[in-house]
Amino acid sequence: MTIGTIHGVGLGPGAQDLMSVRADRLVRGARHIAFFRKAGKPGQARRIVDGMLRADAIEYAMEYPVTTEIPISDPRYNDWLSTFYAECTRHLAALAHAGEDVVVLCEGDPFFYGSFMHLHSRLSDIAPVCVVPGITGMSGAWTASDTPITWGEDVLTVLTATLPEDELTRRIRDTDALVVMKIGRHLAKLRRALVAAGREESAWLVEYAAMPDQRVTRLADATDIAPYFAIVLIHGQGRRP
Amino acid sequence: MTIGTIHGVGLGPGAQDLMSVRADRLVRGARHIAFFRKAGKPGQARRIVDGMLRADAIEYAMEYPVTTEIPISDPRYNDWLSTFYAECTRHLAALAHAGEDVVVLCEGDPFFYGSFMHLHSRLSDIAPVCVVPGITGMSGAWTASDTPITWGEDVLTVLTATLPEDELTRRIRDTDALVVMKIGRHLAKLRRALVAAGREESAWLVEYAAMPDQRVTRLADATDIAPYFAIVLIHGQGRRP
Numbered sequence: 001m002t003i004g005t006i007h008g009v010g011l012g013p014g015a016q017d018l019m020s021v022r023a024d025r026l027v028r029g030a031r032h033i034a035f036f037r038k039a040g041k042p043g044q045a046r047r048i049v050d051g052m053l054r055a056d057a058i059e060y061a062m063e064y065p066v067t068t069e070i071p072i073s074d075p076r077y078n079d080w081l082s083t084f085y086a087e088c089t090r091h092l093a094a095l096a097h098a099g100e101d102v103v104v105l106c107e108g109d110p111f112f113y114g115s116f117m118h119l120h121s122r123l124s125d126i127a128p129v130c131v132v133p134g135i136t137g138m139s140g141a142w143t144a145s146d147t148p149i150t151w152g153e154d155v156l157t158v159l160t161a162t163l164p165e166d167e168l169t170r171r172i173r174d175t176d177a178l179v180v181m182k183i184g185r186h187l188a189k190l191r192r193a194l195v196a197a198g199r200e201e202s203a204w205l206v207e208y209a210a211m212p213d214q215r216v217t218r219l220a221d222a223t224d225i226a227p228y229f230a231i232v233l234i235h236g237q238g239r240r241p
Numbered sequence: 242m243t244i245g246t247i248h249g250v251g252l253g254p255g256a257q258d259l260m261s262v263r264a265d266r267l268v269r270g271a272r273h274i275a276f277f278r279k280a281g282k283p284g285q286a287r288r289i290v291d292g293m294l295r296a297d298a299i300e301y302a303m304e305y306p307v308t309t310e311i312p313i314s315d316p317r318y319n320d321w322l323s324t325f326y327a328e329c330t331r332h333l334a335a336l337a338h339a340g341e342d343v344v345v346l347c348e349g350d351p352f353f354y355g356s357f358m359h360l361h362s363r364l365s366d367i368a369p370v371c372v373v374p375g376i377t378g379m380s381g382a383w384t385a386s387d388t389p390i391t392w393g394e395d396v397l398t399v400l401t402a403t404l405p406e407d408e409l410t411r412r413i414r415d416t417d418a419l420v421v422m423k424i425g426r427h428l429a430k431l432r433r434a435l436v437a438a439g440r441e442e443s444a445w446l447v448e449y450a451a452m453p454d455q456r457v458t459r460l461a462d463a464t465d466i467a468p469y470f471a472i473v474l475i476h477g478q479g480r481r482p
Contacts, residue, residue: 013374111390121389132259153404155412241320
């Protein structure tokens with residue numbers, strides 16, 4: 001019997017037709033589909049593929065034991081997640097060893113701040129793993145803003161809004177173009193850092209890029225409440241003939 | 242008569258099936274196809290779509306008047322390119338005003354260091370322009386390296402190797418994950434900057450990612466000669482449960 005392959009498949013920023021042709025084929029053909037989601041929610045990755053799955057597809061929902069209920073600094077956070085990833089790994093490896101291929105759905109690009117990376121590092125010594133890159137959420141965001149992100153020799157810095165405020169300020173001051181991910185409950189802090197760096201006026205908030213309720217707002221005009229699928233951008237102003 | 246639309250279509254890093262479903266449909270359906278290339282070369286964007294075009298597709302090759310023959314600092318550089326972009330803009334706008342849609346082929350993602358941006362800024366007030374994001378060359382590169390680029394709170398810095406050496410060194414020292422684009426003839430300088438920053442040992446050179454001759458080498462084991470389609474990476478080592 002041949003051992004199956006675990007495919008980590010990037011789905012892109014949200015619109016079904018922004019999936020790659022390779023991802024589209026794998027998703028439509030898969031007998032086993034796995035995806036992460038917050039417990040009790042349908043899951044964004046699963047939502048993207050609505051209507052694409054085989055009628056006989058077997059779904060494996062991997063529900064995070066914790067997301068924002070306790071701070072990342074709490075020692076239980078790492079313990080719970082690491083037990084969870086080990087369990088998902090066992091399940092997927094068992095399917096592969098039974099000869100089954102599995103498609104793991106990944107929002108954006110699997111290797112860019114993705115949960116699949118935690119399975120990839122655990123699986124790659126025990127089963128064949130294959131990654132399909134995807135259009136990142138940040139590409140979706142700057143396309144939604146209808147403005148290029150980097151010109152000529154622009155430096156692009158990608159930050160997570162979870163960083164300390166002074167670290168955010170220092171780095172926002174020292175870059176041409178900026179992308180901030182993982183905004184969530186950190187938007188007020190991020191705004192203070194942008195103001196301190198003198199750059200709030202050039203920042204844009206992009207919510208639900210490439211999804212039906214996509215919205216692009218000057219950060220200065222936005223409230224401090226943003227959904228999980230939000231990205232803050234500052235466009236580079238580099239050389240252009 | 243309806244005015245046509247100019248579509249700037251991201252083709253992704255090089256493999257035909259890493260194009261999005263939306264890009265695939267637009268490319269296969271287009272009566273007018275435009276693309277940039279170095280004079281006398283077939284052009285990488287055009288190569289990616291080989292075999293996909295309609296039999297009656299009309300092709301418009303936009304040949305750069307200059308690439309690396311004179312330095313960017315030479316005043317003629319900007320003049321020649323700006324005359325060239327103006328001419329391409331006139332041609333595409335004329336097609337749109339004659340009611341024709343045009344697909345402009347863009348390697349990677351159109352708004353990430355792409356030549357299409359120079360047409361977008363000139364066209365957007367005179368004709369409908371629509372951009373389809375793509376998988377970036379850097380996503381293709383880190384996927385080829387089979388290693389995630391950013392974990393947890395990793396800071397990612399994207400640089401062009403054209404920057405001055407001390408600027409490269411300073412920024413390479415001050416980031417978790419690194420992507421360097423536009424390597425070309427700057428690899429020896431980039432290597433000196435990586436060594437000065439104490440990070441040459443963790444750097445990887447990815448050539449022709451997602452193309453048939455894809456190659457991933459530890460930078461320390463590579464020569465100082467790299468093709469245009471080369472990217473240097475340092476993978477982040479951030480938090481992972």
